[in-house]
Amino acid sequence: MAIDRTLLWPSQSIPKRGPKPRMTLERIVAAAIGIADTEGLAAASMQRVADELGATKMSLYRYVPGKSELTALMLDKRLGAPPAPATAAQPDWRTALSAWTIEIHRRFSEAPWTLELAVGARVIGPNELAWTERGLAALTGTPLTGAEQLDVLALLSGHARSIVQQQTIVEPEHVTAVLMSGIIEEHATRFPYVAAAYASASVSGVRDDALHFGTDRILDGIQTLISTRTN
Amino acid sequence: MAIDRTLLWPSQSIPKRGPKPRMTLERIVAAAIGIADTEGLAAASMQRVADELGATKMSLYRYVPGKSELTALMLDKRLGAPPAPATAAQPDWRTALSAWTIEIHRRFSEAPWTLELAVGARVIGPNELAWTERGLAALTGTPLTGAEQLDVLALLSGHARSIVQQQTIVEPEHVTAVLMSGIIEEHATRFPYVAAAYASASVSGVRDDALHFGTDRILDGIQTLISTRTN
DNA sequence: CTAATCTGTGTCCATCGGACGCAATTATGA
DNA sequence: TCATAATTGCGTCCGATGGACACAGATTAG
Numbered sequence: 001m002a003i004d005r006t007l008l009w010p011s012q013s014i015p016k017r018g019p020k021p022r023m024t025l026e027r028i029v030a031a032a033i034g035i036a037d038t039e040g041l042a043a044a045s046m047q048r049v050a051d052e053l054g055a056t057k058m059s060l061y062r063y064v065p066g067k068s069e070l071t072a073l074m075l076d077k078r079l080g081a082p083p084a085p086a087t088a089a090q091p092d093w094r095t096a097l098s099a100w101t102i103e104i105h106r107r108f109s110e111a112p113w114t115l116e117l118a119v120g121a122r123v124i125g126p127n128e129l130a131w132t133e134r135g136l137a138a139l140t141g142t143p144l145t146g147a148e149q150l151d152v153l154a155l156l157s158g159h160a161r162s163i164v165q166q167q168t169i170v171e172p173e174h175v176t177a178v179l180m181s182g183i184i185e186e187h188a189t190r191f192p193y194v195a196a197a198y199a200s201a202s203v204s205g206v207r208d209d210a211l212h213f214g215t216d217r218i219l220d221g222i223q224t225l226i227s228t229r230t231n
Numbered sequence: 232m233a234i235d236r237t238l239l240w241p242s243q244s245i246p247k248r249g250p251k252p253r254m255t256l257e258r259i260v261a262a263a264i265g266i267a268d269t270e271g272l273a274a275a276s277m278q279r280v281a282d283e284l285g286a287t288k289m290s291l292y293r294y295v296p297g298k299s300e301l302t303a304l305m306l307d308k309r310l311g312a313p314p315a316p317a318t319a320a321q322p323d324w325r326t327a328l329s330a331w332t333i334e335i336h337r338r339f340s341e342a343p344w345t346l347e348l349a350v351g352a353r354v355i356g357p358n359e360l361a362w363t364e365r366g367l368a369a370l371t372g373t374p375l376t377g378a379e380q381l382d383v384l385a386l387l388s389g390h391a392r393s394i395v396q397q398q399t400i401v402e403p404e405h406v407t408a409v410l411m412s413g414i415i416e417e418h419a420t421r422f423p424y425v426a427a428a429y430a431s432a433s434v435s436g437v438r439d440d441a442l443h444f445g446t447d448r449i450l451d452g453i454q455t456l457i458s459t460r461t462n
Numbered sequence: 463c464t465a466a467t468c469t470g471t472g473t474c475c476a477t478c479g480g481a482c483g484c485a486a487t488t489a490t491g492a
Numbered sequence: 493t494c495a496t497a498a499t500t501g502c503g504t505c506c507g508a509t510g511g512a513c514a515c516a517g518a519t520t521a522g
Contacts, residue, residue: 016467016468016519016520016521017466017467017468017518017519017520017521018466018467018468018469018518018519018520019467019468019469019470019517019518019519020468020469020518020519021468021469022469022470023469023470045508045509045510046509046510046511047508047509047510055470055471056470056471056472057471057510057511058470058471058472058473058511058512059469059470059471061510061511061512062468062469062470066510066511067509067510067511112351115350115351116350116351119346119347119350119396120343120346120347120396123414124414126418129414129415129418129422129425130422132422132425133421133422133423133424133425136424136425136427136428137424140424145431145432146427146428146429146430146431146432147428147431147432148444149428150428150429150432151441151444151445152448154393154394154397154441154445155390155393155444155445155448155449158389158390158392158393158394158396158397158445159386159389159390159393161389161393162385162386162389162390162392162393163385163389165350165351165389166385166389183354183355183360184360187357187360190364191360191361191363191364192364193364193367193368193371194360194363194364194367196367196377197367197377197378197380197381198377198381199377200376200377200378201376201377201378201381210382210385213379213382213386214382214385214386214389216452217383217386217449217452217453217455217456218386218448218449218452219452220451220452220455220456221447221448221449221450221451221452221453221455222448222452223455224448224451224452224454224455225448225451247488247489247490247498247499248487248488248489248490248497248498248499249487249488249489249497249498249499249500250486250487250488250499250500250501251487251488251500252499252500252501253500253501254500254501276477276478276479277478277479277480278477278478278479286501286502287501287502287503288479288480288502289480289481289501289502289503289504290500290501290502292479292480292481293499293500293501297479297480298478298479298480463522464521464522465520465521465522466519466520466521466522467518467519467520467521468517468518468519468520469516469517469518469519470515470516470517470518471514471515471516471517472513472514472515472516473512473513473514473515474511474512474513474514475510475511475512475513476509476510476511477508477509477510478507478508478509478510479506479507479508479509480505480506480507481504481505481506482503482504482505482506483502483503483504484501484502484503484504485500485501485502485503486499486500486501486502487498487499487500487501488497488498488499488500489496489497489498489499490495490496490497490498491494491495491496491497492493492494492495492496
């Protein structure tokens, strides 16, 4: 149940006796990520990862205590560290946080299987913490408290993830979207507002900017809060 | 892979020949929900549900095509229909949407296992659609387009879900929270802003209002958009 | 050179979702 | 009344999963 800290946050161990390790933790994680990227998270079983590395399943357990620790490593490594900040003068908090949100969305969007792993209780990894650090840096100087700053970041990253979650609904074959419009049409009398909204949304063309819409709304709301503080 | 529509959106079948069904779809779903509520979603296996009902595992497949359909039913039924609107004069969009968001949060919070099911591609259920209908009704009269109204609801419900997701991290035994603060303390030099923010957040006492904070920010942002439209 | 230690892995297990077919049960048509 | 068609419950079997455990071989420390 409990996840081993020492894997996400490695200390040193350096055993010296015994045979040389034939594998590497990094190689295992990389192989698992490769499988998840191409064949989905479910395909990244211990057996499959071991096959990919030409090893047996049980040998992996010399490097990873269990599956959940492996997936935790996959998540943190796949999201990666935040991009290096521009060397030029640092932008204001709004443009910085906007870029922060868009980039997080891009990361999750690149590997939708990470969403499934980001649900529920888990130990935060170094990359994830680096993202928080970066976001907090952007909010420094604003009149928000530390707790409020954390809430802001949770709000924005939650939005980014939520958008990816909804996008993956439409993505595979559009079959779910078609099915949904069929349901809505059939029950238009039960859900008149939904029918009207979807009809209007379809007329006005495909909307791809739900991410920006929500981000702008949230940032507007933060702007409002900051304004009331500074005045 | 594909989820059967006809279970979430039942048509009639009414077979008359053959033995009387000993079970009911409702009973199966209810039993599965009960198990998930008390022992977690993973415990709600077909075998376990069958045991709960005094039936065999395979007999359940006469009522449910597969596990994914069962979980879809569990999700929609557990969330339930939106509460009946107050008979008094309908409130303005802001108070209505605020209550909408908080109630959605409460539903998810009651059964955190629903979060796991609400991830990824899925067929929308009648209750979920009823929630959307209710939210759209609250937004009628605002100068927002249909697509924008849908985006607003996705933004708010996404926030509510995101908050529950983070709360479940702290909930079980606080072990994760303690672990996290330990990690942050150890790496305070690598993540100075995070360390400062968490220290400040701890000093100012436990924050339980991340839900309201985010909801208010979002609603402020929508308010801003509406204001620019009406002027 | 011996003993301690570490790696790789072969074997076994419980559990999971599910395919398939068979026996029992019920309603329908002749 | 009786055969037939349809429908249910269920026993059996399967592949795949994560993981426990023990043992052989490799490697180094004393």
